[in-house]
Amino acid sequence: MRTPRLGVLAGAVVLGAGLLAVSGPAISQEEPDATPVSGTNPVSDANPAAEGAGDAIVHLFQWNWDSVATECADFLGPNGYGGVQVSPPQEHVVVPSSEGGDYPWWQDYQPVSYSIENTRRGTAEEFESMVDTCADNGVRIYVDAVINHMTGPGEVDLPGSAGTEWEQYEYPDLFGDGEASYSYDDFGPCYDSIENWDDKGEVQDCQLLGLSDLNTGSDHVRAQVVRYLNGLVDMGVGGFRVDASKHVPEEDMGAIIGSLNEVPGFGGAPHVYHEVIGDATIPYTAYTPYGQVTNFDYQRDIAESFANGDIANLTSMPDHGGLTSDEAVVFIDNHDTQRYEPALTHVDGDRYHLATAFMLAHPYGTPVVMSSYDFQGNEAAGPPSVGEVDGNPAGWVTADSDCSSGEWICEHRSETVSGMVAFRNAVDGTELAERAEDGSSRVAFDRGDVGFAAFNATGQSWSLTASTSLPDGEYDNAAGSGGATVSGGEVSATVPAEGALALHAGGECDEDCEGGGDPGDPGEPGDxxxxxxxxxxxxxxxxxxxxxxxxxxxxxxxxxxxxxxxxxxxxxxxxxxxxxxxxxxxxxxxxxxxxxxxxxxxxxxxxxxxxxxxxx
CATH class of the missing domain: 2.60.40.10 (Immunoglobulins)
Known part of the structure; x- marks a missing residue:
């Protein structure tokens, strides 16, 4: 694993740690099933859906609170995104210098306290305003919750981002009110780093990358974690991505999740999904009683399939890693994989956006769309910043996100991706039926009688004629320019190279519909x-x-x-x-x-x- 020296620790690189340290075999995957896949967005006590919003979540990695609020109002809500995952809001260590650069991104995954008073992304007031603004636009906030551990041993001579003094195993003021603390006995029992990843007890009781492992079996520790999470829920936070869940014993996780309040406004329990890299020692399914689980098997398989242009067999989706559709949270990349296992990322251009569009069109799992900043090959580099601000102990303060600059990638704003969010919402609850293949790199399918999607993972355009259950009419292409005509149960269109065609009920053309996806007669001057x-x-x-x-x-x-x-x-x-x-x-x-x-x-x-x- 490529991390800073152990003294300061890349505490957030849970994926890197898990992938490199796990020696047991991965869970075997089932062969693809030829039967249609049900496409109902999961709604349960562990995974309630917000009324009127879709299930697509965007991960605005390291965006500051004001920028997230603006994006909810200006783009996410109007385009049908149902949620936004934000970076950890609790007070974090401040690392002015590391082997990977100044103020690395992973410092935010080493909590000093559970106070949200100040981080490099903003203040508690700005955070609460963000939650309200996003809720007003039908978008849930999902907090990346770090509850397995606190800090490593490094940077103890500096206060946390809100000014709290601390030492490893000694965190004297967890909420900024002097009423709660952690001391040495709240950690352990191992007090040493994980070495044997085939030993479940060691994986869950010892220290991940030297980070102070909380004894989540303790009533006192559970009470503080629940107080932190419920404080966010009561503020209106609609869900959590729980960091490093596999390092928290299942019974402890169940006790914590079972103690969460209902979400005001949205109603029901928070939607929880767990970061778990499943293996033979701790399978994904160990955590499905307590929410959904991030499916890294899906991520690897889909990313590699699109990278290799081998996608035709993906329509009949297996239960990757043993997870059903209702149990899985799916993604093409996240902040860890794009740094440490970049099978497919935004640098791959159209092919990456095509894979994301496919994820949104297919009914398997709850999708999370990545939105990045340009770390320019430096895996530890923190987000774009305005530098230090007088009186702010958080160090470099995160700059406002500007999708027109090269610093913020904003994959979620790609026309191919954002249009497919509307497609996904339109076809929710329908089954998938394959309609066409052309070799291993082209495939098309219906979603019930309300959607049709085609994907072309080649450098050549695809002249497609296929049957469809869509009603006759002219439709705009949700995944890009142009459109297509459906007549007599057939759709005829040209699917662009490295592109997609997506038609859905409610997306019929208006007066200026181009229709047909026709690129023009060969030989005519192009644009x-x-x-x-x-x-x-x-x-x-x-x-x-x-x-x-x-x-x-x-x-x-x-x-x-x-x-x-x-x-x-x-x-x-x-x-x-x-x-x-x-x-x-x-x-x-x-x-x-x-x-x-x-x-x-x-x-x-x-x-x-x-x-x-x-x-x-």
Whole structure:
């Protein structure tokens, strides 16, 4: 695991720790079932759904409270997102310097207290205002709850983000009122790091990465954790992503979750989902009595399938890791995997957005959409900041999120992704029925009689004719531009390269509907478009788009369209190109001496907005 020195500890890198330390075999997966998959959003005591909102959650990783509130009002609510997962709000350690950089992101996963008075993301007043604003827009707040542990031994000479003094195993003021504390006897019983990940007792009683492991079997500890969580619930927080759940014994977790209040406004118990990397020692299903579980088997399988363009067999979804649809929270990447196991992330461009769109179209699980900042290859780098602020003990204070800048990636705002949230909400409760395949990289399916979706994980457009249960009519494409016509139980359309087509009841075209998804007759002048290519180069190399048309150099690298980059955006290269649906092209690295290194693999075909070197 790539972490800072043990003295300061990358306490949040639970995924990295789990994946590298687990030596037991993973839970075996069932073969795909050919029967249709039910698509009912789970509603239970452990997973209540907000009235009038969908089940799609976006993880606004490290966004400050004011920015989350603004996003709820301006984008999330209007686009049908049902929830937003926010970073831990409790007082955290302050790490001015680590091997990975100043004020790393993982410092926020080492609690000093349960006070939410001040973190680098804002104050308690700003947090409460965020909760209210999001609720007013139909969006639940999901808090990333760190309840397994407190801090490691590092940085004890500095107060926490709210100014609280502390030492490892000694946390004198848990709520800022002087009424509750933790001392040495509230931890253990191991007081040493986990070494044998095949020993369940050691995994749950010893210290994860040297972090002070709370004795959650203690009535006193449980009372403080419940007080913290219920304080958030009473404020209007609608749910929790529980960090490092597998390190809390099941009976302790059950006692804590069973003590939570009902959520005012939304009603019912909080929606809880647990971070668990299932294995033979502690399976995912150990925690399903207490909420949903993050399905890392799904994440790995879907991300790798889309990365490899092998997606046709995904429509009949197996119970990944033994989790049913109602038990699973699913995702393509999260803040850990994009740093330590990046099978598919935003740097992969259209293919990544296509995988996210598929996740939203498929009925399996409750989806969480990632929204990142650019950490520029530095795994520990904290979020964009305004630097230190006089009188604020939190260190570097997080900057407002600006999706128009290169610092905040904002994957959730991609047209392909945000449009599929509306599709998901429209088809909720319907079954999936496959309608078409074309090789291993193209697939289409119905969702009942209210939705049709097609996915094309190739560099060539797909001329598709398929049967559908959608009523006749003209429909907008929820996953991008254009649309399609349904007539006589058939849909005929062109699915763009590295793109999707998604039609749903309620998404019928208005007067300016283009319809048909027709890219135009080959040979007609095309519209210039901006392309972003993720390419790592050697000093002196440029990236050119070279292809079959004169505009792309007629396969001469020197005459292709040169893309641009700079120190802030590298390895992303951007430029304006002109191509038709049948234009063949490739990326080429052109050296200062005129040398050309051609992208491997087949020629790409047709327009694309975001691509990665060598990936069709």
């Amino acid at each position: 210039p478009d901006t392309i972003t290519a993720t390419v790592e180069t050697e000093p002196g190399q440029e990236v050119h788009v070279v292809g079959s048309t004169p505009e792309l150099g007629s396969w001469d690298p020197a005459d292709g369209v040169a893309l641009n980059t700079d120190a802030d955006t590298y390895p992303e290269w951007t430029g304006t190109v002109t191509m038709e649906a049948d234009t063949e092209w490739k990326l080429v690295k052109v050296g200062s001496d005129g040398s050309a290194e051609w992208e491997p693999g087949d020629n790409r075909v047709g327009p694309a907005t975001a691509v990665a070197w060598g990936r069709l």
